[in-house]
Amino acid sequence: MNPPDLQALKLGDESAWDAAFNWLWPTVFAVAQLKLQPFLPDEVEDMAIEALEELVAKVRSVNSVEELKPLVASIAHNRSVSLLRNRFAKKRGAGKTESLDLPADDRKPKDEPAPGDSPLDSLAEKELAARLKKSLTELKPPQGEILSDFFLHGLRYEEIAKKRGVAVGSVGVYLKRGLEAMRRVWRQDENS
Amino acid sequence: MSNERFFDLAMKVIAHQAADVERAELDAMLGSQPELRAEFARLETDARMTKDALPMMDAMEATAGEFPVYARERLQTKVRQTLGRPAAKQEPDRSVAWGWRRILGLTVATAVVLFVALPIFRAPGGPVIEVAMLDTVGTVRGSDTNETEIIKQQWKNSTFQSFDKTGRLENWETNWPEGNKVTAKVVYDRAVGEVRVSLHGLEKPQQRTFVIERDLAATIQEANAFIQEHTKH
Numbered sequence: 531m532n533p534p535d536l537q538a539l540k541l542g543d544e545s546a547w548d549a550a551f552n553w554l555w556p557t558v559f560a561v562a563q564l565k566l567q568p569f570l571p572d573e574v575e576d577m578a579i580e581a582l583e584e585l586v587a588k589v590r591s592v593n594s595v596e597e598l599k600p601l602v603a604s605i606a607h608n609r610s611v612s613l614l615r616n617r618f619a620k621k622r623g624a625g626k627t628e629s630l631d632l633p634a635d636d637r638k639p640k641d642e643p644a645p646g647d648s649p650l651d652s653l654a655e656k657e658l659a660a661r662l663k664k665s666l667t668e669l670k671p672p673q674g675e676i677l678s679d680f681f682l683h684g685l686r687y688e689e690i691a692k693k694r695g696v697a698v699g700s701v702g703v704y705l706k707r708g709l710e711a712m713r714r715v716w717r718q719d720e721n722s
Numbered sequence: 723m724s725n726e727r728f729f730d731l732a733m734k735v736i737a738h739q740a741a742d743v744e745r746a747e748l749d750a751m752l753g754s755q756p757e758l759r760a761e762f763a764r765l766e767t768d769a770r771m772t773k774d775a776l777p778m779m780d781a782m783e784a785t786a787g788e789f790p791v792y793a794r795e796r797l798q799t800k801v802r803q804t805l806g807r808p809a810a811k812q813e814p815d816r817s818v819a820w821g822w823r824r825i826l827g828l829t830v831a832t833a834v835v836l837f838v839a840l841p842i843f844r845a846p847g848g849p850v851i852e853v854a855m856l857d858t859v860g861t862v863r864g865s866d867t868n869e870t871e872i873i874k875q876q877w878k879n880s881t882f883q884s885f886d887k888t889g890r891l892e893n894w895e896t897n898w899p900e901g902n903k904v905t906a907k908v909v910y911d912r913a914v915g916e917v918r919v920s921l922h923g924l925e926k927p928q929q930r931t932f933v934i935e936r937d938l939a940a941t942i943q944e945a946n947a948f949i950q951e952h953t954k955h
Contacts (some may be wrong), residue, residue: 531785542805544798551797555789560781576889585801599782607778639738647775665779674779681773686739687730702730709768716771 533595540590551582554602558582561603565610573613581606600659608659611651649716664715672696673708682706732762737771760865792883793891795852799897806900849904849921849953851880856891857912874912876942880908898922906949910938917945921952928952 533551537592540625562577587603592598628660650658669677679685679693680701691698731748734740738864740748853873874882881927885891891909899905904923911918921928930948934941 540805543800545802547798548794551794552789556783556784556787558771559787560784564777564781575790576887579790579796582793582797583800586797586804603778603782610837649771650774650778662775662778662782665775666782669779674776675928677772678780679774680733681769682776684823684887685736702726702733705733706729709765709772712772712775713768716775717768 533598535600536589536592536595547586550598554582554585556599557630558602558606561606561714562610564606570617576604577610577613581609584609597659597663600662601655603657603662604605604653607650608655611634661715665712668711668715669708670711673711674703676701676704677708677712728758728761729802730766731766733769781838781909794886795881795883796890796893796897799899802900803897849905849906849923849949851877851908851949852876853908853910854883854885854891854894855861855910855912869910872939872940874937876946877908885900886933890944895920904953906953908942908945908949910942917941919945919948921949924952 532549534546534550534553539550544647550634558581559574559578562574563576566574566577581602584605585598588601588605589598594603634693676690679690682683686691687701690696690701696700696704727919728748728751731740731751732745732746735748735875748762769819770950832918855870855873856877870882872883883894895907895909898907902923904921907920907922909920915934917932918932919932928948930945931942932944932948
């Protein structure tokens with residue numbers, strides 16, 4: 531699927547927006563699902579639609595079509611985080627903030643958030659979008675794949691080496707370079 | 723002890739993949755080289771942040787999933803309200819309407835002429851009619867499609883949408899097309915057994931609820947009569 535024509539989007543062209551909605555949907559839905567599925571699964575689709583609505587309002591500030599996916603992903607992420615905070619604040623009483631990513635402590639059900647925010651949750655929408663876009667260019671193949679294999683899928687060095695066709699001794703090197711790239715993008719405030 | 727060994731052990735411990743002997747080896751390293759503790763803490767932070775960011779990055783490359791058809795009208799309405807319509811797609815009769823309004827203000831004689839001529843210049847087909855059905859129990863997707871057909875038969879040229887959640891319907895009901903085109907929104911609430919009609923773009927907005935007493939067909943005819951009555955000039 532090709533990216534939509536940004537100029538046509540800014541002019542409110544109906545068919546360009548139809549193309550954009552189809553092109554952006556997998557991304558915006560995936561982000562909403564990522565944040566809401568464990569807690570508010572019924573809200574995932576509505577959240578994705580609301581994020582697209584907000585994108586419409588912000589499209590005139592976009593400079594290139596490549597910014598659209600990171601921006602809509604950031605909108606969906608931050609809206610989802612706000613929704614979860616509101617719901618959990620209401621549930622447990624106003625004034626308490628909760629992490630949306632860490633496992634709960636022993637006194638709470640395992641499927642509920644625990645104190646301590648994710649580093650991403652504190653980023654403003656534009657900042658988050660910019661870092662997401664930068665991450666995709668900073669991570670050179672197969673660094674991103676190997677980081678995912680190791681941290682998200684729990685594969686061991688030997689399994690990664692076999693899956694990616696690299697030497698076992700190289701897996702650590704890729705992990706190290708990948709982590710350094712991520713640190714440059716996501717912890718730039720601390721690095722500077 | 724090399725940096726590579728320390729890094730690999732740290733990764734395994736952080737990812738809960740380390741064997742007891744590897745964990746002990748790392749502990750020994752940290753004990754003998756306290757400066758590595760800060761590096762280990764930094765790797766833990768990097769790893770946590772990476773675990774948070776990677777799924778977001780994966781999401782940007784996602785291709786699965788189809789945009790839901792029911793959301794299109796809502797989003798296109800937002801596009802029209804926010805960005806306006808492209809010049810080539812603007813409704814052609816607006817300037818004509820404004821022209822006639824000026825003429826209307828001139829003389830009684832002109833008004834007589836207009837009285838005869840106005841219907842000719844009115845937008846074809848009368849008001850825009852948008853129809854929706856709310857079915858919170860999901861029977862619409864089952865065998866009972868007859869009701870859908872009855873509604874579509876009554877308003878053949880109208881958009882028709884089906885909702886299974888009240889929130890989405892409310893959003894649809896409050897999203898009116900831009901401009902002053904007379905628009906009717908008709909909602910068939912299946913669970914409640916009523917048909918609601920809202921008229922927008924009139925001097926005074928109108929709304930009426932028709933309870934389904936006999937059958938749906940008769941009720942939507944009543945609803946249609948209500949629309950025609952309030953939108954005729």
